[in-house]
Each structure stands twice: as structure tokens, then as C-alpha cells.
Amino acid sequence: MESLVLSKNKLPELINKISSEHILYGPTEENNYSSFKQILNFDEMNLSYLLSRVSPKSILFKQTETLFKFIPGRKGSVKSSEIPEEKSVIFAIRPCDARSFSILDGVFNGDYEDPFYISKRKNTVLIGLTCNKPEQNCFCTTFDDSPGSSKNLDILLTELNNNYLVEVVTEKGNNLLKNMRSLLKEASKEEIQERKEIEEHAISTINRKMNLEGIVPKLDKMFDHELWHNTAFKCIGCGICTFLCPTCHCFDMQDEGTLKEGARIRVWDSCMYPEYTHHASGHNPRPARMNRVRNRVYHKFSYFPKNEDVTACTGCARCIDYCPVNIDIIDVIDKVGAILIE
Amino acid sequence: MVDQKLLVEEVKKIVSQEDVKYVIGYKKGTYGFAISPAFAYSPEYVDKFIFNPLCKKNLAVYPILEEKLPLKKGEKADTRKIGVIVKGCDSRALNQIIQEKGQKRENLVIIGIPCTGVIDQKKIISKFPNVTDYTDIEEKNGNYKISINGEVHNIPKEELLADFCTSCVAPNPVIYDILIGDEVEPWEPQEHNNLKELNEKTIEEKWAYWEEHFQRCIRCYACREACPLCYCKECMADMLTPQWIRRSVNLSENTAWNIMRAYHLAGRCVGCGECESVCPVNIPLMELNKQIENDVKEMFNYTAGMDVDEKPLFGMFRPDDPEEFIL
Numbered sequence: 001m002e003s004l005v006l007s008k009n010k011l012p013e014l015i016n017k018i019s020s021e022h023i024l025y026g027p028t029e030e031n032n033y034s035s036f037k038q039i040l041n042f043d044e045m046n047l048s049y050l051l052s053r054v055s056p057k058s059i060l061f062k063q064t065e066t067l068f069k070f071i072p073g074r075k076g077s078v079k080s081s082e083i084p085e086e087k088s089v090i091f092a093i094r095p096c097d098a099r100s101f102s103i104l105d106g107v108f109n110g111d112y113e114d115p116f117y118i119s120k121r122k123n124t125v126l127i128g129l130t131c132n133k134p135e136q137n138c139f140c141t142t143f144d145d146s147p148g149s150s151k152n153l154d155i156l157l158t159e160l161n162n163n164y165l166v167e168v169v170t171e172k173g174n175n176l177l178k179n180m181r182s183l184l185k186e187a188s189k190e191e192i193q194e195r196k197e198i199e200e201h202a203i204s205t206i207n208r209k210m211n212l213e214g215i216v217p218k219l220d221k222m223f224d225h226e227l228w229h230n231t232a233f234k235c236i237g238c239g240i241c242t243f244l245c246p247t248c249h250c251f252d253m254q255d256e257g258t259l260k261e262g263a264r265i266r267v268w269d270s271c272m273y274p275e276y277t278h279h280a281s282g283h284n285p286r287p288a289r290m291n292r293v294r295n296r297v298y299h300k301f302s303y304f305p306k307n308e309d310v311t312a313c314t315g316c317a318r319c320i321d322y323c324p325v326n327i328d329i330i331d332v333i334d335k336v337g338a339i340l341i342e
Numbered sequence: 343m344v345d346q347k348l349l350v351e352e353v354k355k356i357v358s359q360e361d362v363k364y365v366i367g368y369k370k371g372t373y374g375f376a377i378s379p380a381f382a383y384s385p386e387y388v389d390k391f392i393f394n395p396l397c398k399k400n401l402a403v404y405p406i407l408e409e410k411l412p413l414k415k416g417e418k419a420d421t422r423k424i425g426v427i428v429k430g431c432d433s434r435a436l437n438q439i440i441q442e443k444g445q446k447r448e449n450l451v452i453i454g455i456p457c458t459g460v461i462d463q464k465k466i467i468s469k470f471p472n473v474t475d476y477t478d479i480e481e482k483n484g485n486y487k488i489s490i491n492g493e494v495h496n497i498p499k500e501e502l503l504a505d506f507c508t509s510c511v512a513p514n515p516v517i518y519d520i521l522i523g524d525e526v527e528p529w530e531p532q533e534h535n536n537l538k539e540l541n542e543k544t545i546e547e548k549w550a551y552w553e554e555h556f557q558r559c560i561r562c563y564a565c566r567e568a569c570p571l572c573y574c575k576e577c578m579a580d581m582l583t584p585q586w587i588r589r590s591v592n593l594s595e596n597t598a599w600n601i602m603r604a605y606h607l608a609g610r611c612v613g614c615g616e617c618e619s620v621c622p623v624n625i626p627l628m629e630l631n632k633q634i635e636n637d638v639k640e641m642f643n644y645t646a647g648m649d650v651d652e653k654p655l656f657g658m659f660r661p662d663d664p665e666e667f668i669l
Contacts, residue, residue, distance in 0.1 A: 030558070031624040032464075053622055054560060063560065064591045136374055136472040207474055208373075234379040236403060238564035240622050254589045267589045270562070275580050288409045324568055324620040325399065326371040326378035 001150070002174070003187040003195075004166040006157075010183045011164065012042035015091065017180055022125075023088035025059050027052055036090065047092055050135050051316060055246035056090055056097050057104065060120045065266045067116075067253070072262060083119045089176065092129040096140045096314040098152040100246030101126070106308040107249050125176050128153035130195075131202055137317035139208040139330060145315065147206070148199030158195045165195040210330045211337050212301075212311065219302040221341050223294075231332055232293035234325045239270035241296070241319035241327070247312045250276070271295055297332060344393045344455055349522050354385040356425050356451055356520075365425030365453070366404045368397040374473045375466050379404065393427070393522075394479045395486060398460040398504060400614040401426050402435040402570040405445055423449050429457035433515035434612035434647030435570040440517075441647075441654050442610075444573055454515030456526040459499070459507035461486065463619065466502050470495075506615035506628050508532045517650050534632040541633075552597070555625045559596040565617035565627055566603065571610050578602060604630040609638045609655030612647045 006014060018024050019039055026039040027046055034049035036056045069079045101121065108117035131138070131147035140147065150156035154173030158165045165187055168174050177184065242248040252269035255262050269276055272293075277286045286292050304312035313329070320328050357365050369380035369390040377396050382388045405424045413419060428436060433454060439445045458481055470490060477489040485496045509532055514525045540548065563579065566572040578586045579599055587602070588595045604627075611631045618628040638644055641664050644655050 031555075032468075033624060035558075064589075136474055233381055234404075236407065236564075236567040238567035238620065239562035240564045240620070243560050243562045244622060252589060256588045256590060265590055267591060268560075273563075273580075288411060289407075320373070322622050324564060324616075326376045328372040328376075331372045 002168040003192055004168065004177075004184040005187045005191055006164045006166050006184055008159075008162060008164065014180055014183050015039070015042040015045070017183075018089050018091070018176070021087070022176075023086055024091060025056070025088065026091040036093075039091070045092070047129065050131055050133065050138075051094060051097070051318065053318075053322075054244055055100060055316065055318065056093055057100055057246050057249075059088075059090060060101065060117055060124065061104065061108070061249060062116075063268045065116055067264045067266055069261065069263045070255075070257075072257075072259065081116075083115050085119060085123060087123050087125075088120070089125045089127060091127045092157070093126055093153070094131055094316075095128055095145060095147060095149040095151070095153065095156075096138075096316045097246050098126050098128050099140075099143070099145055099149075099314045100316075102152050103247045103304075103308070103310055103312055103314070104249055106310070110308075125154045125172050126152070127173075127176075128156040130156065130158035130199060132159055132198055134202055134206050135317065135321075137208055137320045137330075138206055138315060139210055139317060140315035141203060141206050142210045142212065142315050143311060143313065146199060147202035148195070158198055160191060160194050160198070163191065165191055208317075208330055210315075210333050212333070213337070215301055215333060215336060216305050218336055218339075218341065219298060222336060222339065223298075225339065227332075227335055227339065228294040228297075229290045231327060231335075232289040235272070235289045235293050235327055236325055237272055237274070237289055237292070238324065239272050240322050240324065242270040242272055243268060244318040244322055246314055246316055246318070247300070252276075271299070293327070297329070297336075301333060301336075344523050346392065349393055349455075350388050350391055352520055352522060353382065353391055353425070353427070353453060354388045356453065357382050357385050357388055359423075359451075361422050362425055362451055363420060363422035365427070365451070366401045367391040367427040367453075368393060368399070368401075375461075375463060375470075375476065391427075393455055395459065395461045395481055395502075396463070396466075396479060397429075398463065398615075398619065400429075400432045400435060400568075400570050400616045402428060402432045402439065402614075403568065403616070405436075405450060406439065406570065406573045421449075423451050425451040425453060427453045427455060428515055428518070429455055429460070430510060430512040430514050430516065431457075431612050431614040432570070433517050434512055435614060436647075437517050437650045438571060438610055438612060438647035438654070439573070440650050441652060442657075447650065452515070452518045452520075454518030454521045456514045456521065456523055457510075458513065458526050459503045459510070461502045462504040465504075469497070469502070504615055504619070505535050506613055506618070506632075509534045509613065509632065511613075511645060512648065516648055534628060535626070537629055537632055537636075540629060552600075553593060556596045556600050557593045558623045559591070559600060559625060560623060561591050561596060561599060562622060564620040564622065565625075568616040568620040569607070570614070570616070571607060571612070572603070574606075578606075600625070600627070600630070604634060607631060608634045609642070609644060610646050611635060 024039045025036045027034045028037045029046035033053040035052050066081050068081055071077050108114040134147050150167050150169045154170045156167045250269045251266050253266050255264050278284050300312040353365050364381050364383045367380050368377050371378040440447050473490055480487040484499050488495045511531050513528050587598050615628055
């Protein structure tokens with residue numbers, strides 16, 4: 001891994017250079033929160049927020065995706081949507097959000113290969129930004145991740161006193177920076193040390209931790225435990241946790257159109273809605289909030305680890321921060337751990 | 343300020359009653375300034391109950407959420423009452439629900455708390471980020487006294503007060519079985535936020551304003567779920583035959599959703615502000631609701647949820663109702 005240095009005042013130049021050749025997504029501020037948007041000019045960006053409100057999964061796995069268009073009837077036809085091929089860059093993505101893509105890869109590039117996700121994933125360079133100041137509910141370290149981890153990134157930037165330390169992690173990252181070498185210089189030993197200290201300091205400020213030991217086999221024995229009823233009792237059944245979550249990926253498919261033309265669309269769905277499992281017969285296998293809250297926990301902490309060998313959680317804490325009724329996933333898993341089962 | 347001891351004492355008495363299933367109240371949340379709804383089935387659990395200016399959540403949503411699953415053979419329906427702690431606005435929501443026959447008055451034990459306004463979570467978190475522990479929040483002489491890690495901060499009330507509280511018309515519960523503490527002096531309701539400015543805009547400007555807000559709606563329906571008065575068995579947003587609102591998340595469908603919801607709350611919204619405070623993308627939904635509330639007041643001289651014996655606005659007719667909007 002190559003370590004370079006970018007002076008802070010050169011960042012706008014770097015960004016504008018990238019955006020001239022790529023579709024560049026970066027964090028912007030609007031209405032007092034941060035969201036990833038396409039950036040045309042450096043000034044549109046706001047790097048002061050830790051996390052975007054909605055996770056950047058929405059760039060690779062769009063909330064609404066048109067799969068194909070059709071004309072109904074005997075002489076009808078189907079026209080596939082074009083698979084996006086444009087080169088893009090996600091700038092200032094946090095390490096935890098970058099990790100969510102390696103979790104989502106198992107879903108969209110596993111047994112079933114989703115051409116939309118795969119193409120976007122292949123053509124997107126991830127430039128991360130180290131979290132110098134994690135927030136109170138951050139718990140990425142639970143998953144052997146770190147606020148300064150470069151594991152799932154192509155390039156990682158860390159804000160030092162006067163510069164950014166630029167770590168080029170992958171070949172993809174290296175190619176992106178090819179024409180921008182003049183803006184960068186070799187990092188000194190001190191600068192690499194400073195970056196290390198920043199990461200260590202950030203890790204030391206993370207207060208919360210989830211104890212995952214033995215959770216998968218434990219959950220196998222707890223399907224009918226009263227914990228699920230008690231936890232779900234305060235759930236109001238909104239979709240905030242699932243829609244803000246970087247790893248939630250369930251979707252619904254619908255045909256929308258008129259008698260003359262239509263489109264099959266894929267939209268985010270939420271397992272917190274009763275409608276999510278509502279059968280055409282009228283039967284609902286998850287009739288109560290208890291069934292739905294339990295399913296969300298099991299999907300992330302039991303089924304996913306069993307199928308994909310990884311917990312479907314990054315520790316970003318969005319679900320904790322924005323749950324209107326304080327359903328705290330760390331608290332839930334800790335309770336699972338604390339319950340004694342014969 | 344509510345006497346904590348009195349609250350716990352009274353709620354314990356209610357939970358102990360044989361005809362009461364559980365009481366819904368507030369307890370400290372799992373981190374920082376978070377507050378969690380709490381359900382007490384036994385008097386011992388009530389020791390966890392608190393009430394402070396952070397207890398914003400409208401608990402009137404819960405009796406409606408109570409799920410009635412099909413009974414097993416030989417099983418009898420549990421008809422015991424549900425106790426619920428309410429502030430002024432929350433009690434108006436209950437009134438409204440009872441008027442609409444969504445709940446039966448005799449199935450509820452209503453524990454009223456006179457309210458002097460609640461703190462906006464978003465405001466306090468931006469003022470004190472990363473607070474892991476606080477001991478207490480007290481309102482004193484127009485200030486909030488907050489003890490964080492042993493340090494006491496005095497913050498002027500208006501800096502943290504939730505916006506919708508300034509336009510509150512009923513700080514004291516309007517329906518209750520028992521009131522904890524003495525009634526508070528109501529304040530002069532103010533015009534909500536920038537509603538006045540918004541009203542001075544042209545129709546095109548207003549449209550542009552709302553387009554800007556609706557285009558970022560992610561349709562998580564948290565506004566609907568948090569609202570005590572959004573309790574239709576099947577929401578029009580979920581209907582498929584016919585499908586009133588398409589699932590595509592775009593400006594057109596988002597606008598349809600938000601405007602239809604606002605209209606369905608006309609003459610029903612009690613101004614508790616839950617929808618706006620839970621919205622993850624900060625859509626100022628209360629501006630819509632307040633405008634409709636003002637219109638309803640002006641046209642029909644009606645305020646939702648003030649009197650349990652009144653009929654719902656759209657469930658009654660007066661010969662002198664205005665008709666100028668009928669074409």
C-alpha cells in the first residue's frame with residue numbers, strides 16, 4: 001500500500017479533476033443533515049458530518065430502479081433497461097459504509113447476479129475518509145473494523161493537521177490517481193505515524209460495543225423467547241431502521257404504468273411493514289410486530305452469518321440514532337447474550 | 343415540574359388494579375438523551391418510570407397499536423384496561439380517537455401530566471453531541487437545568503423547546519382519570535414557525551418550497567406510524583386494488599403521499615408534532631398540519647380533540663357551515 005500526502009488546499013483541485021472525468025458522489029448538507037449527491041464542484045461538498053443520514057447504499061442499490069419497460073397486449077413488447085456503465089467515484093465514504101458494500105456483494109453478486117448492482121459496483125471507486133471523531137453510538141470496532149480501516153476501500157484519506165494522508169489501497173485506486181500524481185507527494189514517516197495516532201485516538205473514543213460471542217447458536221434456541229415480544233412492544237412499525245441501514249437490502253417489485261405502457265420497478269421494501277409478508281391469499285406469516293422485529297434481528301445476526309459468514313451489520317448506529325422509540329440493537333443483542341438458556 | 347415520586351406512586355396504584363393490564367409511560371433510554379416508552383405490567387416495574395421535558399413521544403399511539411391476534415380455541419379475549427400517561431396534546435389525541443370510536447373510553451385509564459413544553463431531541467443533540475450520561479433535566483425559571491457528567495448547564499428554554507410547543511393550545515390534559523400535580527398556566531399560542539412567511543409566498547413559490555421538501559421523502563412512513571391519528575386498518579398508501587399511490591419513490595408519488603396524509607388529518611391533527619420529529623429527512627410536516635389546523639379553525643371554529651363528547655369535524659353538519667368552497 002502506497003502512502004501519499006495531499007495538501008488541504010489542493011483538495012478542491014483533486015475533487016474537480018475527478019468530477020470532470022467521473023460521476024462523483026460526495027456528502028452534501030441540506031436541511032441540517034448530510035446526504036450523498038452528485039457533485040460538480042468541490043464547494044457543493046460538506047465534509048463536517050460523520051455519516052450521511054441515508055447510507056450510500058442508495059447509490060449502488062437505488063431506492064427505485066426501473067428493471068424494464070413494456071407495452072402490454074398481444075402485440076406488446078419488453079425493452080430492457082440499459083445497464084449503467086459510467087465510471088463513478090464515491091468520495092468521503094466512511095469505512096463502515098464501505099464495508100456495507102462487501103456485505104451486499106453476497107446478496108447482489110451471489111446466487112443471483114444483479115446486473116445493475118454488479119455493473120455499478122465494478123465501475124465505482126470508493127474513496128474513504130477516516131472518522132476522526134466517531135459519534136456516541138458508533139460501534140464499528142465490534143466487527144473488527146475501525147474508523148480508519150482501509151480494508152474495503154480503494155483509497156483512504158485521513159485528515160491530518162495540514163494535509164490529507166492518501167493511502168492507495170487497490171489497483172483501481174491507483175488508476176484513478178494516475179493523472180493526479182502532481183498534486184501528491186510521498187508521505188513522511190511522521191505523517192504515517194500521525195495517521196496511526198489519529199486512528200488509535202478515534203478507536204479509543206468508541207464507547208459502545210456489542211458482544212457477538214455465541215450469538216448465532218444462541219439465537220437458534222431463542223426463537224420463541226419472550227424477549228421478542230418485549231422488544232417489539234414499543235416498535236411502532238415504521239421503516240426508518242431498514243431504510244437508513246447500509247446493509248438492509250429487501251425490495252419489492254411492481255408493475256407501474258397505464259394500459260398503453262408500463263415499467264417493472266424495484267423499490268426498497270421494509271420487513272417492518274405488515275404488507276411485506278402479506279400473501280395473496282390474505283394470510284400473513286408474520287402477523288405481529290413481534291414476528292417482524294424478531295425477523296430483522298435474526299436476518300442480520302443469524303441467517304446472514306450462516307449463509308454468508310458475516311454479520312449483516314456495520315456498526316454505523318443509524319438504526320439506534322434515528323429509532324423514534326429507542327429500540328437499540330446493541331441493547332437487544334446484549335440481552336440475547338445475557339439470557340440463560342438450558 | 344412533575345413530582346417524580348407522586349407519579350410513580352400513583353401509577354403503581356393503577357397497575358395494581360385488577361382491571362388494568364399494563365400502564366404505558368416513559369423510562370430512560372439506552373444512551374444519551376434517549377427516552378424509551380415503557381410498559382409496566384407490575385408495580386415493581388413502575389420504579390423505572392420518569393417524566394422530564396425529554397418525554398416528547400406521544401404515547402397515545404400505543405393503545406391503538408395493541409395487536410389482537412386470532413384467539414386460540416378456548417382462549418378468552420383480554421378485556422382489561424390499558425393505562426397511558428398523557429400530556430396535553432397526547433390527551434387531545436386520545437379524545438379524538440375516542441370521538442372517532444377508535445378506542446373506547448372505558449378501556450383506558452388516562453394519567454394526565456400538565457406539560458410546560460418538551461425538548462426537541464434534534465436541538466439538544468446538536469447542542470450537546472456525544473453525551474453518554476446525564477443525571478437530570480429540570481425546568482426552572484425559563485431555563486433548562488441539565489446535569490451532564492457532574493457539570494450543570496443552564497440553557498434558556500426557547501433554545502431547546504420543540505417548535506410545535508409554542509403554538510400549543512392545551513398544555514393541560516383535556517381528558518384524564520387522574521392528574522399528576524397541579525395544572526400549569528397556559529401560554530399565548532404563537533403562530534407556528536415560518537407559517538406566516540410561507541403564507542406570503544405566491545402559489546408558485548409555495549409549490550417550489552414543498553417540491554424541494556417532498557422530493558427527498560424516502561417513504562419510510564415513520565410519519566404515519568408515529569401519528570396517533572393515522573390508524574386506518576389499511577392505509578391508502580398500502581392499497582393495491584386500486585393502487586392510489588405508486589411505490590416508485592419520486593417527486594410525484596411522494597407529493598401524493600404527503601398531501602393525502604395531510605388532508606386525511608384535517609380537523610383531526612392535534613399538533614403533537616410526532617410526524618415532524620421522527621422524519622429522518624427533516625420535512626417540516628407541521629407546517630402543513632398547522633396550516634390546515636388554522637383553516638379549519640377559521641372556517642368551522644373547530645379545534646380537534648378538545649372535547650370527548652363533540653363529534654368529529656367531518657362527522658357532523660351545522661346549517662351555518664361555510665359553503666363558499668363548494669363549486
